[in-house]
Amino acid sequence: MNNTWLDFSVNRPKTVLIIGFMLIIATALGAKNLYFRGDYKVFFEESNPQRTAFEEMQRTFSKNDGASIIIAPKSGNVFNLQTLSLIHEMTEDAQQTPLSIRIDSLTNFQHTWAEDDDMIVEDLVYDLADLDQQRFDYIRSIALNEPNLVNRLISPKGDVTVINVSVNLAEGDQTAEVIEVTESIKALTDKYKAKYPEHDFYHTGVVLMNYSFATFAKRDFSTIVPLMFLTVILIMWLLLKTAVGTFSTVVVIASSIAVTMGVAGWFGMFMSTATVNVPTMVMTLAVADCIHVISTMLYGMSLGKDKKEALLYSLSLNKMPIFITSATTGVGFLTLNFAAVPILADLGNLTAVGVLFACIFSLTILPALIMILPIKQLPKQISSSKLSYTERFGEWVIAHHKRILPFTLVVAVTAIGFSFNNQLNDVPTDYFDKSTKFRKSTDFQQQHISGMANLDFSIFTDEDSGINKPQTLQKIEAFSQWLRTQPEIDHVSTITDTFKRLNKNMHGDDPNYYLLPDDRELAAQYLLLYEMSLPYGLDLTNQLDMNKSTTRIMTMVKNVGSKELTALESKAQQWFTTYAPNLKLTVASPALMFGHIGETNMASMLEGTLVALLLISGLLVFALKSFKMGVISLLPNLLPAGIGFGIWGIYSGEVNLGLSVVLSMTLGIIVDDTVHFLSKYRHARISGNDAEQSVRYAFASVGRALWITTLVLATGFSILMLSPFALNSDMGLLTSIIIVVALAVDFLFLPPFLMAFDRKNIKQELTHE
Amino acid sequence: MNRNFLSSVTIISLVLTLMSYASSGHAQSAQEKGLAIAKERKLRDKGWGDSTGNMSMILRNAQGEEVERKMHLKSLELVDDGDKGLTIFDQPLDVKGTVFLNFTHAIEPDDQWMYLPKLSKVKRIRSRNKSGPFMGSEFAFEDMSSFEIEKYKFKYLRDETFEGQASFVLEQEPTDENSGYSKQIVWVDKKHYRVLKIEFYDRKGSLLKELVNYEFTLYLDKFWRPLRTEMFNEQNGKSTELITHELNFNTGLSDNDFNKGTLKNVR
Structure with a gap:
């Protein structure tokens, strides 16, 4: 594959950084046009x-x-x-x-x-x-x-x-x-x-009420965003233990946010109670990209490669997964355009833009920065106890897969049953915390x-x-x-x-x-x-x-x-x-407008989710290079949302505007786990291993990366829970739940499922035909 | 007592005005000049006696829909008090024959009676309010009652040409605390002292309405009357056009015609 443009940022980091930051600053300047809008009419299309x-x-x-x-x-x-x-x-x-x-x-x-x-x-x-x-x-x-x-x-x-x-x-x-x-x-x-x-x-x-919409949006912006930055720094430090890596990641996410806000400003968009979440979401999603690049590089260095070699190794390994996961996440967010609520569509578009830039920056700015900054020749071997912990967990799943599968099925079906407890309910006064x-x-x-x-x-x-x-x-x-x-x-x-x-x-x-x-x-x-x-x-x-x-x-x-x-x-x-x-x-009346919007929006978002599902599954078929795997992936992609809404049905049962977009939003995010797991699984299967060995391989190679990104994503979205505004806090909570459930599904349901139903030897299959 | 007090105020201010005119060259304050212009305006309109008229009101909403109201009026000039007026409603048909009798007073609430033909009763209306809408139009009742010096405090602002006519621009601040306005800005033409335009400011000082008079016609060789008046509400986009179809002076009306006892017989 042609790696020249990626090599360029490693070979000519200064050029990349100078041109990059000039473009970033020029774009980010658009943010000066941004303004907050607080009237409730932003929730409604003019033709509503x-x-x-x-x-x-x-x-x-x-x-x-x-x-x-x-x-x-x-x-x-x-x-x-x-x-x-x-x-x-x-x-x-x-x-x-x-x-x-x-x-x-x-x-x-x-x-x-x-x-x-x-x-x-x-x-x-x-x-x-x-x-x-x-x-x-x-x-x-x-x-x-x-x-x-x-x-x-x-x-x-x-x-x-x-x-x-x-x-x-x-x-x-x-x-x-x-x-x-x-x-x-x-x-x-x-x-x-x-x-x-x-x-x-x-x-x-x-x-x-309008005043509160505006002031809470502003307050969220000035409290939640800085808090998110701190959390990111903390997580990066704890997980990767590299100052340069942490610093470079912060630069990448700050740039992604600045450019996204700049684009919003140049397009004359405004900040609202929904779009105020964009920085947090972009940050959350951008961190995952950076973690992949940096952790693979560190792994490369631990194998004895020098910084440059390790970076190139990491980029060539990660460019496709980062691109695919960014694409699926972007598609998920873009389908928010189906929403009947204009500011939710804005949220989707801006976050998609942010994800795109995060993808570009983590493959260009990030390596360039790491190149010019001093980094110690291999800090520490990634602790082996954790690695074996993930593997041991995998062994446990493999050993008990016959009992786990029915158990997870029952849990899943029960949870999905509870999802029928949910009722659409939009009470504008209840959007505000007690x-x-x-x-x-x-x-x-x-x-x-x-x-x-x-x-x-x-x-x-x-x-x-x-x-x-x-x-x-x-x-x-x-x-x-x-x-x-x-x-x-x-x-x-x-x-x-x-x-x-x-x-x-x-x-x-x-x-x-x-x-x-x-x-x-x-x-x-x-x-x-x-x-x-x-x-x-x-x-x-x-x-x-x-x-x-x-x-x-x-x-x-x-x-x-x-x-x-x-x-x-x-x-x-x-x-x-x-x-x-x-x-x-x-x-x-305004109350009646809110009374209807939940239903209208949910109906249009279901369409949106269906489109997201089709597009994302298409991307997966392409990424996994297998139609069968694409179809199998539907299950772990859909179950988390079903179970998540089931948990919501037990916890609250009230679904507001904010939650109607969670479905297609999370779809694009959780798909990443499936992509990683299934691609490794398939890689092992094609190499001639049976389902059990392939599951073992998948656990060993991506298990740790998956729980790290899940931790980052769940933390990022749960920070939204601090908003006193229910549309945002509920959205953050349910998204976090679904992201965690997605990991559970990939670790507990998918392996036993594959072991139970993917029995045929691939080579045999091919010879029989 | 009040009346006496008022008239003494009037006399004093008249004297003051005359003095200030006499000593021309002596700097006149904006208030004095405003009052002088208002007095001249009142003076130029003095002596019209009585009149009858036929009018239409065209109410328009912000979307441009309109509806017509019709009425005829009888008015009597009083020298030492506000004028007396009779409004007889003709359209819409469900208020046809309703008669409204009003004795304008400068400071105290007007005396008002209404004859409701369906109830065949005369009702006296006791209310300090005079700023409510007249027949659902953009005219408040106080916009339509006679101009009296005592109703306002005046202040001359500037000279200005309005629609080609050299004019004085005055500010008049209502003295009645029940007025709907904090102030009015009035354009009075220098030649005839006719009111060309009025801006009405609501109690918080925001521009509320704008009135413009059109088609001035001279009656009895002395009295100018606009045959068309537009009132535009700046805040809600509604407007009302007041059209005078017919106006007669010296019709032989007397005080007896403005009597609550005979309201039932008014046609």
């Missing part, structure tokens, strides 16, 4: 049907993305002078929030009542001066009986209240705006925390008032002022009542409550008139009167469209799983087909 439905709704009505400030007085009672003053002042101040379009609070709730033929529209708490106990009781009774307030702005017990700040975020990248709004809300809260220390404050809402402030806030809100998630229902009449028709109003009311009986729903804001209240007000507050107006003109005239009496920002545009042909019912939903949420959506649609076939319903 739930996203378009939501955006359409946001255009028809005023936007209701926002930040919620939750206020909990330590006294356990909101209705006192101190707390009401706090809400009143803070509501006023919150209008200064950048991009805010609407502030909803207990105090600025537009309370309407009648006095003779007067209709009064006023803030529920307007004048702080005339508050006394009697007034507190009055405000309390109004608030706790107002369907528009309870479980949204006030807890049913009256112990916790919420100020909602709705903002008008631009389309597209909202990160800068989200940060601006959140920082303003935080500053506002700090001000009132100091002024009213007897209160606890919490922040939730879509804006805060230790995070954001999660604590959403949990507090859920416990006292309502879930953070909202679900909005638009009802279309397709008729100018069609909402005012009595039969339409009755349908809306019946539907609203139906919504209120749903266990998942905490709060329903519906225009029919306003109509009933107005009708009562118009009849001298006679409670018998707390009914829907039974006449279209009457309803329209109420609305005309009411709209004109509302203050700026508290109009009805969040509930009614321009020509009153469409209304939006806004609900607060418990932070339930995607199954419950999508089921609720279908039940609502079912209700409409049964009871209101003339009206059209659309359901939308």
Whole structure:
């Protein structure tokens, strides 16, 4: 084979390094274009049907993305002078929030009542001066009986209240705006925390969720990546015990990451909660390449070769396996392009790019660096006790293969059985670890008032002022009542409550008139009167469209799983087909977008995994030069994922977006073990050994390398578990599990399997034909 | 008492303005100049008496869909208080015949009544709010009520040419804390003191809406009225066009026509 380009980096290391680093730096400069994006929309393609439905709704009505400030007085009672003053002042101040379009609070709730033929529209708490106990009781009774307030702005017990700040975020990248709004809300809260220390404050809402996405991505980047570097250095030092080797490896992985990030930057990509994992993954995968090159070189040197000879020996032995394993890993990551979530596709593409560069660098920069750096003529013989340990383990497997095979089969089948425990579940609030402030806030809100998630229902009449028709109003009311009986729903804001209240007000507050107006003109005239009496920002545009042909019912939903949420959506649609076939319903919200994305993404990723499997198996047939081995390899390649998901089914059972990509991602990685094991096995078989001898040979020659790379990979991916963000930590955990299982399969299942089913003598086989 | 206080303020400021005019060459503060221009604007419009008009409102959303609302108006000028106005809704049909009576006040909440034909009752609306949307349009009620000096604090900003017309640019800050705006920037043409354009800033100081007047027509040889007004909401992309189809002065309306007791009979 033509080795000239590899020899070149050994013969002319300085040239390679100078040209190499010039190219690396030029490419890496692109990283300056990188920026973090924190809005949840990065999870959804522009054509995502739930996203378009939501955006359409946001255009028809005023936007209701926002930040919620939750206020909990330590006294356990909101209705006192101190707390009401706090809400009143803070509501006023919150209008200064950048991009805010609407502030909803207990105090600025537009309370309407009648006095003779007067209709009064006023803030529920307007004048702080005339508050006394009697007034507190009055405000309390109004608030706790107002369907528009309870479980949204006030807890049913009256112990916790919420100020909602709705903002008008631009389309597209909202990160800068989200940060601006959140920082303003935080500053506002700090001000009132100091002024009213007897209160606890919490922040939730879509804006805060976006903010958390962005800040956690940044934090992961600045904590996990350095930690990964340290781990790599430690592992290299412990395993190879060579300073030059460790240093060169660090240079190679740093270069791989820098170039990958540079490419991302030149292509105008952004960092997100998913792509923030790229450096860690690239690092993990690059280390394996370096280990192969360096350990073979050390082995060569221990055989008495000099550094140059040993390097050339290592390169010629490793170039093909490194290329093949990089190719399979790259293919695995590239199939993330099947994901319905754009940032997961970005993750796949960038990691594939990183793997490609790691492959190139470990075959060029790495040898060049080792060439110019001083390295002692053979440090130490690789400890022989470990070598024999692996071999002894192999002997044990060989000796007991008849018992191990059924045992592993039973374990595998059982584990795979448990994988059916897994359920797709994407709850955006649950992406954040319980230790995070954001999660604590959403949990507090859920416990006292309502879930953070909202679900909005638009009802279309397709008729100018069609909402005012009595039969339409009755349908809306019946539907609203139906919504209120749903266990998942905490709060329903519906225009029919306003109509009933107005009708009562118009009849001298006679409670018998707390009914829907039974006449279209009457309803329209109420609305005309009411709209004109509302203050700026508290109009009805969040509930009614321009020509009153469409209304939006806004609900607060418990932070339930995607199954419950999508089921609720279908039940609502079912209700409409049964009871209101003339009206059209659309359901939308960010939570619902997440509710669907898990399923959509899993379906598309299964396709992706199938493609990955075909491509990778094709590569294996080519690499192992045997169709039969390619087919046999399917088993050890697929089993680990099955068993891994089985373990996951026992451990958690909840599968989120992050996990849907694990399948094709790990496929490309674990295949490496199989390639190494089977290629050595086949090599021995072709040389005329039987299955048992070939297994022995495979254990002896690659056993140690396999557990070392497994250790590195599993450690690398389990470092992702430190992320407070479940998408990343779960992905890291499950990937590590599968990588470890893959080794177990290759060591415990594959050898007995080969010994049981690969009995025919290859030479005999050939002569029989 | 309030009224007296206000009128004394008015008189004093008038005197001050006159003094400042008299001593021309004496440096005038931006506030004084702004107030003087506003007063001249008010003065140029003084004496129109009463009017009736026929209007359409065209509401457009950000996607360009539109819907038309129709109404006719009766207005009466008051010398020592805000004007009185009657709005009779014609379209959409379900609010046809609804009548809205408003007595504008500079500082206190306006007096407002509404006659709901379906309920055949006159309801008095008591609310400090005047910034809610008018018929779902981009006009707040406060944008449509009469211009009174006491409603704002003025500040002259600069001279500027707007659409070829030499103009003063003024800042006016609402005195009513229930106003939806933190300030308005007004372009007044130097020749006729007509309002050409207004920028409305929300309470956090961001640009909210922009109003531009078109097709100025002269009535009674003295009073300019725009026959078309565009209000564009910068924040949500919606807009409203207000079109005056017909406008008559000296129609013989009197105070008796603006009476809550007779609202039922208004056509």
